[in-house]
Amino acid sequence: MVRMVGGKPRPFGDDKKPKGRAALLVAAVVGTAAAGGTALSAGGGAASVESGGGSSLQARNSGKESARKGKHEDAMKRLGLKTLKKVAKRELKCAPYAFGQVQEFFVRHPCKSLSRMLLAVADGGGNTVVVTIAWVRMPKAVDARELRDLADRDGSGNIYALPDALLKQAGVRFTGDHYASRLDSSLLVIAEATSGGGRPADAVLEDAATVAADFPVP
Numbered sequence: 364m365v366r367m368v369g370g371k372p373r374p375f376g377d378d379k380k381p382k383g384r385a386a387l388l389v390a391a392v393v394g395t396a397a398a399g400g401t402a403l404s405a406g407g408g409a410a411s412v413e414s415g416g417g418s419s420l421q422a423r424n425s426g427k428e429s430a431r432k433g434k435h436e437d438a439m440k441r442l443g444l445k446t447l448k449k450v451a452k453r454e455l456k457c458a459p460y461a462f463g464q465v466q467e468f469f470v471r472h473p474c475k476s477l478s479r480m481l482l483a484v485a486d487g488g489g490n491t492v493v494v495t496i497a498w499v500r501m502p503k504a505v506d507a508r509e510l511r512d513l514a515d516r517d518g519s520g521n522i523y524a525l526p527d528a529l530l531k532q533a534g535v536r537f538t539g540d541h542y543a544s545r546l547d548s549s550l551l552v553i554a555e556a557t558s559g560g561g562r563p564a565d566a567v568l569e570d571a572a573t574v575a576a577d578f579p580v581p
Contacts, residue, residue: 481525491560
């Protein structure tokens with residue numbers, strides 16, 4: 364993936380050099396995606412998000428069960444996280460909301476629909492986690508599979524997340540460190556989590572992204 368640092372492109376996940384990961388860049392930070400957003404609350408505090416067993420395999424599996432049923436708030440609650448804000452939007456085209464090689468792919472292979480969601484959740488210690496999810500419906504399963512192979516490759520570009528002014532003010536960045544994708548026939552789901560304030564634990568960020576990837580199309 365590519366992010367902008369100091370006006371220059373830089374691969375997502377460059378800090379920790381993760382392999383096979385893609386990232387969703389917050390459109391409000393770059394100012395290029397033409398989609399509306401809403402305000403999200405960002406918490407503070409220095410405690411890590413660990414209450415609720417966010418790093419527990421049992422908590423993650425329980426959260427995924429709720430996620431598959433479309434129970435967003437309950438899914439996050441099982442990770443010890445409370446939902447603060449949620450906004451979703453649906454588009455009929457994908458290319459205008461993508462960048463890099465992924466955008467080029469959509470020009471050659473138009474999608475059938477694109478849905479995006481921005482979710483802010485928090486623990487009881489003042490830490491906030493921001494999750495961004497994108498659901499891409501392609502005409503054929505083979506198209507979705509090719510898209511996933513491309514999007515999961517570092518430096519290939521991806522889909523912009525819904526923009527939000529407060530995310531920009533808070534300096535929220537999606538780095539690709541906590542990322543998950545899911546393929547279901549012709550549907551590709553991409554989710555990523557990052558800190559929106561405070562110091563949420565890496566395990567909680569990873570769990571939040573993994574569980575969010577199981578959300579059905581809104």
